[in-house]
Amino acid sequence: MSLGPYASFIVTSYAAAAVVVAILIGWVVLDYRNQTARLRELDRSGVTRRSGRSAMDRP
Amino acid sequence: MTLIDLANPTRFLALSARLLPWLAAATVILLAIGLYQSAYAPDDYQQGATVKIMFIHVPNAWLSMFVWGVMSMASLGTLVWRHPLADVAAKAAAPIGAAFTFLALLTGSLWGRPMWGTYWEWDARLTSVLILFLMYLGLMALWRAVEDPSRAARAAAVLTLVGAINLPIIKFSVDWWNTLHQPASVMRMGGSALDKSFLIPLLVMAVAFTLLFVTLHLAAMRNEILRRRVRSLQMMQASRVAFSSDVGSRQDGASKEVGAA
Numbered sequence: 001m002s003l004g005p006y007a008s009f010i011v012t013s014y015a016a017a018a019v020v021v022a023i024l025i026g027w028v029v030l031d032y033r034n035q036t037a038r039l040r041e042l043d044r045s046g047v048t049r050r051s052g053r054s055a056m057d058r059p
Numbered sequence: 060m061t062l063i064d065l066a067n068p069t070r071f072l073a074l075s076a077r078l079l080p081w082l083a084a085a086t087v088i089l090l091a092i093g094l095y096q097s098a099y100a101p102d103d104y105q106q107g108a109t110v111k112i113m114f115i116h117v118p119n120a121w122l123s124m125f126v127w128g129v130m131s132m133a134s135l136g137t138l139v140w141r142h143p144l145a146d147v148a149a150k151a152a153a154p155i156g157a158a159f160t161f162l163a164l165l166t167g168s169l170w171g172r173p174m175w176g177t178y179w180e181w182d183a184r185l186t187s188v189l190i191l192f193l194m195y196l197g198l199m200a201l202w203r204a205v206e207d208p209s210r211a212a213r214a215a216a217v218l219t220l221v222g223a224i225n226l227p228i229i230k231f232s233v234d235w236w237n238t239l240h241q242p243a244s245v246m247r248m249g250g251s252a253l254d255k256s257f258l259i260p261l262l263v264m265a266v267a268f269t270l271l272f273v274t275l276h277l278a279a280m281r282n283e284i285l286r287r288r289v290r291s292l293q294m295m296q297a298s299r300v301a302f303s304s305d306v307g308s309r310q311d312g313a314s315k316e317v318g319a320a
Contacts, residue, residue, distance in 0.1 A: 002108065003108045003111070004102070004107045004108040004109075005107075005173075006107070006108065006109045006173040007108070009109060009112065009169045009170070009172060009173055010108060010109060010111050010112055012169055013111075013112045013115050013116070013165075013166040013169045013170070014111075014115060016162065016165050016166065016169075017115045017119070017162055017166065020158050020161065020162050021158075021271065023158070024154075024155060024158055024275055025275070027154070028275055028278040028279055028282065031279075031282040031286075032278065032281065032282050032285070035282055035285035035286050035288075035289055036285065038289045039285060039288065039289055039292070042289065042292045042293070042296065045296065047292045047293075047295055047296045047299075
């Protein structure tokens with residue numbers, strides 16, 4: 001597979017897409033960990049939801 | 060299951076937890092197939108190998124508009140039906156839409172340099188997509204600026220619906236004005252102008268990126284629901300602390316008054 005004289009433009013396009021998609025995935029995963037850690041902390045401090053369920057109660 | 064059934068965030072969390080692994084797997088498989096087909100697609104007789112940029116650029120450009128469309132539907136859900144998850148959906152979609160729009164602009168620019176001789180031209184299509192990108196950023200800033208999510212939701216919903224005017228402008232800009240950008244070649248009257256050897260990888264990549272959006276959007280919506288749960292619990296905790304310190308200070312005051320008497 002030869003990319004010709006403009007290979008750098010093609011490779012940069014695909015690399016940029018890979019980086020941006022990786023950042024999006026990382027953002028979603030880290031945000032999930034952050035929120036569940038905060039819920040766990042609240043649960044430990046004894047704060048419960050209005051329904052009476054634990055803060056960490058997830059289906 | 061209807062949209063009303065999903066109005067319950069706990070039910071939505073349960074359903075999305077079951078769906079996410081399947082969606083992620085389907086996205087990975089389709090992306091792998093799409094990338095393989097893109098790598099082995101033939102060179103274009105005019106553009107040479109740079110035609111491969113199309114397989115990244117076009118799906119991102121389509122999604123930049125599609126995501127705003129999703130946010131507009133969600134905004135209607137917020138303003139008209141007051142669906143509890145509508146503003147969650149709109150808020151979660153904005154950063155993903157901004158990322159796709161950024162990629163459409165960047166890859167378009169990288170495609171433009173060898174084909175047009177310039178990275179950028181202030182023509183109708185490029186400028187209207189840049190405005191879309193700036194609107195995504197503005198919307199994200201608005202969500203962060205207003206602390207109360209329900210107040211931010213209504214303002215953001217109005218802004219999103221006003222911004223939707225830009226979508227037909229982007230779509231038809233290549234027909235209404237003279238632009239460097241080529242007119243529609245896939246979705247047009249009379250069928251696609253693309254050869255199957257380009258069209259099939261392009262459609263596979265488009266479906267793969269759409270699945271990627273759905274997967275990331277569901278995950279981001281789950282995070283937003285958890286964030287709001289954290290916020291309401293922190294407010295309950297703060298009011299409990301304020302109440303107990305208030306009661307404590309009143310009791311202190313009362314005991315001092317009794318002592319003084």
